[in-house]
Amino acid sequence: MTARDEILSKVRQALGNRHAAHSAGLPEDIAPAPPLAPLGEQQRDTLVEQFAAALLRVGGGFSVAASAQEVGEQIAGIAAQAKSRKAVGWHSPWFEQLGLTSRMAEMGVEFITDRERPDKAAFINDAAEAGFGITAVDYALADSGTLCLLAAENQPRTASLLPPVHVAILRPEQILRGLDDLFALLPADDRLSSAVTLITGPSRTADIELTLVVGVHGPQQLHVILADWS
Amino acid sequence: MHLKSENFTANAEAAVADLALQKRLRVLDTFTVRRAAAFAELPEGEALRDRARAIKQQTINHLDRYLVELERNVERLGGHVHWARTGDEACAIILDIARRNRVRTVVKSKSMATEEIHLNTALGREGIEAIETDLGEYIVQLADEPPSHILAPAIHKSKGDIAALFAEKLRATNLHEAEEIAAVARRTLRERFRAAEMGVTGANFAVAETGTIVLLENEGNIRLSTSLPRLHVAVVGIEKLIPRFADLSVFLKILARSATGQTMSSYVSFITGTRREGEVDGADEFHLVLLDNGRTRILADEAKRESLYCLRCGACLNVCPVYQKIGGHAYGTVYSGPIGSIITPPLVGLEQTKDLPFASTLCGACREVCPVRINIPHVLLSLRGDWSEGKGERPPRGPWLERMAIKAWAWAMKHPRVYNWSFRLPAKLQGPLLKDGKFERLPLAFGNWTRNRDFPAIAPKPFRALWREMNK
Numbered sequence: 001m002t003a004r005d006e007i008l009s010k011v012r013q014a015l016g017n018r019h020a021a022h023s024a025g026l027p028e029d030i031a032p033a034p035p036l037a038p039l040g041e042q043q044r045d046t047l048v049e050q051f052a053a054a055l056l057r058v059g060g061g062f063s064v065a066a067s068a069q070e071v072g073e074q075i076a077g078i079a080a081q082a083k084s085r086k087a088v089g090w091h092s093p094w095f096e097q098l099g100l101t102s103r104m105a106e107m108g109v110e111f112i113t114d115r116e117r118p119d120k121a122a123f124i125n126d127a128a129e130a131g132f133g134i135t136a137v138d139y140a141l142a143d144s145g146t147l148c149l150l151a152a153e154n155q156p157r158t159a160s161l162l163p164p165v166h167v168a169i170l171r172p173e174q175i176l177r178g179l180d181d182l183f184a185l186l187p188a189d190d191r192l193s194s195a196v197t198l199i200t201g202p203s204r205t206a207d208i209e210l211t212l213v214v215g216v217h218g219p220q221q222l223h224v225i226l227a228d229w230s
Numbered sequence: 231m232h233l234k235s236e237n238f239t240a241n242a243e244a245a246v247a248d249l250a251l252q253k254r255l256r257v258l259d260t261f262t263v264r265r266a267a268a269f270a271e272l273p274e275g276e277a278l279r280d281r282a283r284a285i286k287q288q289t290i291n292h293l294d295r296y297l298v299e300l301e302r303n304v305e306r307l308g309g310h311v312h313w314a315r316t317g318d319e320a321c322a323i324i325l326d327i328a329r330r331n332r333v334r335t336v337v338k339s340k341s342m343a344t345e346e347i348h349l350n351t352a353l354g355r356e357g358i359e360a361i362e363t364d365l366g367e368y369i370v371q372l373a374d375e376p377p378s379h380i381l382a383p384a385i386h387k388s389k390g391d392i393a394a395l396f397a398e399k400l401r402a403t404n405l406h407e408a409e410e411i412a413a414v415a416r417r418t419l420r421e422r423f424r425a426a427e428m429g430v431t432g433a434n435f436a437v438a439e440t441g442t443i444v445l446l447e448n449e450g451n452i453r454l455s456t457s458l459p460r461l462h463v464a465v466v467g468i469e470k471l472i473p474r475f476a477d478l479s480v481f482l483k484i485l486a487r488s489a490t491g492q493t494m495s496s497y498v499s500f501i502t503g504t505r506r507e508g509e510v511d512g513a514d515e516f517h518l519v520l521l522d523n524g525r526t527r528i529l530a531d532e533a534k535r536e537s538l539y540c541l542r543c544g545a546c547l548n549v550c551p552v553y554q555k556i557g558g559h560a561y562g563t564v565y566s567g568p569i570g571s572i573i574t575p576p577l578v579g580l581e582q583t584k585d586l587p588f589a590s591t592l593c594g595a596c597r598e599v600c601p602v603r604i605n606i607p608h609v610l611l612s613l614r615g616d617w618s619e620g621k622g623e624r625p626p627r628g629p630w631l632e633r634m635a636i637k638a639w640a641w642a643m644k645h646p647r648v649y650n651w652s653f654r655l656p657a658k659l660q661g662p663l664l665k666d667g668k669f670e671r672l673p674l675a676f677g678n679w680t681r682n683r684d685f686p687a688i689a690p691k692p693f694r695a696l697w698r699e700m701n702k
């Protein structure tokens with residue numbers, strides 16, 4: 001008997017060889033959670049405030065940009081602080097619209113996405129050398145200050161992981177109430193991203209005497225820019 | 231320094247006498263305080279725990295069906311599923327993958343399952359270097375010690391110990407602050423992540439519906455282990471399954487809160503298959519190793535089956551009055567604390583672990599904090615029952631007089647009148663034997679009862695009398 005068959009037969013034996021039909025349906029007590037109440041328009045502002053407060057609590061930075069111009073200025077500030085001429089990030093048409101790409105070129109910062117470096121090793125090399133990484137997030141969760149990033153073409157995983165600073169640009173309509181909203185949106189089928197990452201604050205550890213240290217393997221700084229000029 | 235559970239009593243005595251360890255263990259309260267605060271701000275917390283337990287119960291009771299569903303969905307996405315009856319079999323599977331891919335360096339994230347199968351030793355024997363990348367695990371690996379806590383593997387070490395260790399093993403001198411130590415680990419391990427051909431992780435959950443592996447962490451080392459190397463191998467106990475993707479919402483709300491008191495861990499990764507067409511990073515090959523290694527034995531025993539609901543949060547360790555005094559190493563097992571005492575005996579055999587079911591005061595603090603409400607005291611009693619019924623080996627026998635006294639006591643318990651009268655005379659006569667109102671040493675064959683603690687005096691007024699007065 002193969003290991004697979006042996007383990008499965010031991011499991012069935014342990015459970016008393018139930019009839020196959022017995023294990024067909026899910027019992028009522030863990031039926032799916034009830035549908036969520038729709039999000040009211042006036043709830044939006046509260047969500048932004050709630051998200052910002054939760055993000056600050058976990059050691060993230062938060063700022064609002066009231067124009068594309070301001071987004072560029074804030075990124076220029078971060079680049080100056082990081083003292084870096086290299087950044088990696090997502091390839092987003094939205095970044096083009098904001099004029100981010102040209103703005104960084106003006107600052108003398110080389111901005112590299114997977115368009116420029118379609119090879120894994122090459123991209124990782126650049127990401128490891130970059131002073132900061134810029135992503136547009138897919139969703140954010142207000143109650144925990146969490147960002148949700150979906151891996152995809154143009155959305156590399158390591159842009160938010162290898163550089164010491166992660167800058168995420170967020171739009172207000174991407175903010176959800178919490179996990180229940182998120183799981184109502186993420187598809188549980190073939191459309192599910194190969195890697196969904198939830199990020200709540202910078203990288204941290206408490207492995208030495210339970211003393212909090214920020215920035216171990218991942219970014220030491222997480223900064224969220226809310227692009228809000230609707 | 232690898233302690234054995236056969237020597238539990240001696241290990242525990244040594245741990246209690248180790249003042250430096252006692253000082254380290256005191257910080258565990260931090261976890262407990264934070265956990266309480268995190269649940270206080272979650273009004274639906276209790277209902278979520280019930281729901282989490284119901285989901286786990288459902289999964290375990292239909293485990294065959296969910297295992298097959300998980301296998302199908304992992305394979306549908308091009309992943310490889312391997313089944314391992316034992317730890318050795320799991321190691322052989324991983325070694326085979328490593329050999330076929332000419333792997334020389336493996337980066338590992340914290341995983342109790344790989345501790346359980348002693349993967350690092352197996353890889354090391356074949357000349358493959360396995361590097362622990364979680365800071366705490368990295369520290370204990372450098373020190374050649376086992377982890378002493380599910381969440382904080384190096385909790386038994388002081389900052390000074392760690393600085394000395396880094397000076398000796400990494401030639402990094404003059405480290406004083408935790409930040410400096412962490413920075414050295416970051417620099418050293420970065421190079422290893424980039425060189426490694428294989429990343430090995432465990433899993434907090436495996437979702438049957440989507441074939442997704444879910445991993446929680448704070449440092450980022452798991453994300454690196456799954457994003458950089460070409461191969462990703464996840465070693466997962468067969469009990470880690472959950473049925474549906476959306477069930478994660480329930481577990482993610484309670485797991486980090488139970489473990490560290492965080493609302494969410496810094497990073498949660500849902501890995502579904504390998505990197506796809508057009509994606510620049512992520513693993514190219516994914517292997518899931520499903521591990522039995524005694525779990526079907528726990529499954530077969532209905533009194534102990536609920537031990538398989540465990541999420542490995544570590545909350546029961548932090549509140550356990552025994553763990554708080556002896557730490558993780560004294561147990562001499564991979565899984566320590568209350569949860570370790572209930573899952574280890576069925577996994578490795580009661581002969582070597584006979585002391586573990588007794589290493590508890592049955593106070594119930596563990597059950598109270600368990601996110602899935604595992605009735606740990608109940609399972610401990612069931613294991614004690616197995617022991618006294620001789621399922622382990624020959625049951626331990628106390629002195630004749632003690633056995634007779636217990637028989638007499640059991641008989642008296644069933645006869646309230648006798649019970650009521652039998653303590654009246656001793657209550658009056660005990661005076662000269664007491665010190666500060668307690669028995670410091672019991673006479674005759676009962677001496678063992680007071681070897682490590684005092685025995686309470688018989689109350690001057692019995693409870694029954696107090697009860698009558700209160701209800702007047």
